[in-house]
Amino acid sequence: MAKTGFCDSKPLLDLHKKADERRAPLRTWSNACGPIDRWQPVEESRMAPVKMEPEHRWERRLSAQTSEGIIMGFHEDSETRSVADGCVEEPLLLYPHGLQGLQSLQALVPSLLRLEVETALERLDLIWDRTYAWDMFLDMMITQTRHSFSNADLPRHFTDGTRSVLVDWLIQVHEMMHFQEETLYLAIHLLNRSVRQIKVTTVNLQLLGMVCLFLAAKKEECLLPEVSGLCYLMDHTYTKHQLLRMERKVLLGLKFDLSYCPPLNFLLLLSSIARCSAKVVWMARYLLELSLLEGQCVLVLPVQLAGAALCLSRQVLQEALTPEGEAAWCLASSVHVGSETALLRVMHILASAAAKAHTRETSATFNKFSSPETMHVSRHPGLKNAAGLIGVCT
Amino acid sequence: MLKKIHKRVCLILAMAHGTSIQYEPLAEIGGGAYGTVYKARDTESGQFVALKSVRVQTDQNGLPVSTVREVALLKRLEQFDHPNVVRLMDVCATQRSDQETKVTLVFEHVDQDLKTYLERAPAAGLSPDHIKDLMKQLLCGLAFLHSHRVMHRDLKPENILVTSQGQVKLADFGLARIYSCHMALTPVVVTLWYRPPEVLLQSSYATPVDIWSTGCIFAEMFRRKPLFCGESEVDQLGTIFEVIGLPPEDEWPTDVTLSRKHFPPLLPRPITDLVPEINEQGAQLLLKMLTFDPLKRISALNALEHPYFQDEETLT
Structure with missing residues (x-):
């Protein structure tokens, strides 16, 4: 989903001007500050009583198809299909089973979903030509299953803790550079892959992380930072020459394969189909970004991550439901569901990450999403016991 | 050596x-x-x-x-x-x-391209069914590229490969930009024969460029010689207008320097004069591909749905 054509003027990393604006944590990647309570609820009024029961519709739909691998089934079948072989039927996408009596409506669902997907992609400016919108969507679904990891294991010297500190640091660098959100997701994806693909010593992990961000920027951004600027951000621990050598190493290790469909694209697509409010979307974006810090999330398909983030966001915010909104949500959820257990497992990971985000050392995301522009979502009181919302099932 | x-x-x-x-x-x-x-x-x-x-x-x-x-x-x-x-x-x-x-x-590595394939064809030329099959494969490949937002931009018989089993494979797509650094150093002779009017006029262009080239190649499969053989950009345009006629004023792109008045007013010639062996539906499809206005030109996906390809299925 490279949105590379857009030439908005993003400031280049200007070291002379910004030298004193740089944030301290950027300079030393092992952020030294300990857990601080940054918890300052901004919206007391939102402290609505927690409903232990998820929305009925949602639950019914989930229990109606407990079998694993809707997405997997989708994947297998679509893979063999060439773009041109005409009609794309979607028996593999789910029909809401609640509609079973309504033959005509059920028959309508695939085309309705297709129409909604096409409209949403157009609205999000992810496509150029509507003729190919559905293909683009199938493409997203297929692409996400490439490079899936068989386990969340990391090389011995690279612990989950180290990983999240590195990711947190990259999130800060990314924010400082004013890159697009997709670039961050791509960078972390490249990091996840390259750390398993190529041999890197512990001292070079930060360099590897930076190179992944640099390559992601080369793929997605119109304005690039100077290599010398990147070295400066790493306190000149590495030379420019080392950075460029690492770039080649990563490109060869990954065989130049930099394509990825970030969960963010699915999040935007699903929330657009589901007509989610801005606040629900911001909350889901926050939860989704937190997932980058969680090593085990590499096992989850982007569409499932997005679905879980959106689902949890809705539960946390407990916005008033409308029949239209529910119908739209129903349609949107037919895209992302894997299985009930898989979904709840991911929601659990996100909920516990959000509940402790403010006490963690790795708090770049928490801080980023506490700003007014992001509607202070990370400080929402509902997040404190988000796990409780879905607590009954594990 | x-x-x-x-x-x-x-x-x-x-x-x-x-x-x-x-x-x-x-x-x-x-x-x-x-x-x-x-x-x-x-x-x-x-x-x-x-x-x-x-x-x-x-x-x-x-x-x-x-x-x-x-x-x-x-x-x-x-x-x-x-x-x-x-x-x-x-x-x-x-x-x-x-x-x-x-x-x-x-x-x-594929041994032969469409150019040599046409040269090596028997004296009677390729059978209509064979041409249909090649065209179908060519359009399938193109629809695939276009659905992934890739333009070929330089489609011609030389970079359409044909395996010994008759499988068509598109090559050299998307290379233009990778090689652009290198190209500046090499004096390159690029053929104009498959270029659409919008490229020749240096107007903006998109995926329809490849459909134009495909149309030229479609005709060439019957003719076994190129359809439009111009010697310069203007000459190429003139050759094209001799066949499709001078487009109306309102279709002439506004962002180009070359004026429509530069060309004599010409009426379209029947395409079967140039491609006599083509059947009626084939001729219809060919004209939809050789449409001056890129926005009105048929897309690869729609071309595959054209009756030209469908009657094959009803016959079998």
């Missing part, structure tokens, strides 16, 4: 793969617009491959963005394993100096 090439390529590839030489060069198979192409053998699998190398300028910021993006795009398309697109088997990059990196793309 061969020995020299062998030595050079081996050296390059040895650098890319440590000490093991995975690709053993056999012959130089073409000096395409984008540099020399070698036929080689993959010593691991025994398969023949085509090696296309390009030297890219690397400044202090590493590999150029265009190279990173385009190679990544080719890799991405590769994942779909489309039957009508040539396989990209490997990519190597070696640093030659501080300023230069050599990127080698390893493609599957």
